[in-house]
Amino acid sequence: MTRPDREPSHWSVLVSGICALILTMGIARFAYTPMIPVLQAQTGMGEALAGWLAGWNYLGYLSGVLLVSRLRDLRLKDRLYRAGLILAVITTLMMALGESAILWGASRYLAGLSSAAGLMLGSGLILNWLIRHDHRSELGVHFSGIGLGIVVGVLVVVAAGQVLDWQGQWLALTAVGALLVIPAWIGLPTPDRGQPLASRHLDAAPEPAPIWLWLLQGAYVCAGFGYVINATFTVLITEQQPLLRGMGDWMWLLVGVAAVPAPILWDRVARRLGYLRTLQAAFGLQIIGILLPVFSGSLAAAMASALLFGATFIGIVSLVLTMVGVRYPAHPSQIMARLTLGYGVAQILGPVLAGEVAEITGTFDGSLMVVAALMLAGLVCLQAMTVLADRPGFGSNDSSRP
16 A cells, blocks of 8 residues: 655544554454354353453553564554554454364454554554644544444444354454555555654653652553453443343443543543543542442443443543653653553453453452452552652652643
8 A cells, every 4th residue: 555645634644543443443352342242142152261362362462562662663663553454454354264262362362463553553653743743742532543443343243243143243344444454554654754853842841750650550550450351341241230131232332432532531631630630530430430330230330331431441541641652752652562561461361360250150240349449559559640740859840730
């Protein structure tokens, strides 16, 4: 594929990133969530295997993050990003090729690599482009692609499921993914075009002190656990409620609907409150959403939980990665990758342990309560960062604010 010679508008660049996230996150990664009940009904897959496959996906994602953390060359990042777009389509196709746990595991692992390319490399490249062209360094619009991806994935699964079996549903997802490669590829210019980062971009604010980053790392690990249980098992958790059988896909759709505007809205809130205080609000709301299904099996509780999860999980990712881009403009991808390593470890351990426990106990309630406690610990880390940032002479000057 070729890209036009003229410099694109910032909206065309953002649209390319949105399409990339719909493909690499919404289809290659998140479409697995609404497909779990389909695979269970038509292939006999159990909760344990569902958890292990999710774990393999997150292991692939973590492997990709480790690779990203070692990259410095923008042109190499660009090439790997585009390879990730193609890999997302191939790995989705692999899921339709047979009922083999090994094949599915390989697909989920490689899909995780493509997700790392789409999220980490794509976000870093787009943020770099925005900064170099003097646009506001906010990724809220870009990250709306994750919510759109969830919506697109579940709609394709539901629509294809009316006439196709599980293999046909994966093939339908593959076809949609192949179409998304085109705008995702063409819309983002190569990073060696346009003006380089100037001193005004790099010296806007000093980098935070090391302890600030370590506390953010701890909070983000906790957020990884908070995210992964719902992201993997929302459909199953809903279907286990006697009054909500058949509603799982629609709860996952609500997650996506809430996630579409969430990063943009959180950006607006952060302009007024600062990133850290906004993150604290997002953590608190997510804790409420995590606990609602434990204490109520009603439709209202399930809907509120889905909406709160969709509105907060992507907001947390968007706020953290945008804050990293603002505080570390010279090397955002490396800091993003470092933070995502801990997030990725949580994503590997979380679904595997929750799936095994759910198969033994028949419920996800225990896992949800543990995750809520971990999110509370993350909230404590964020509060400690706020206290440190407010001290005179702290290294980041005022790291709690954009």
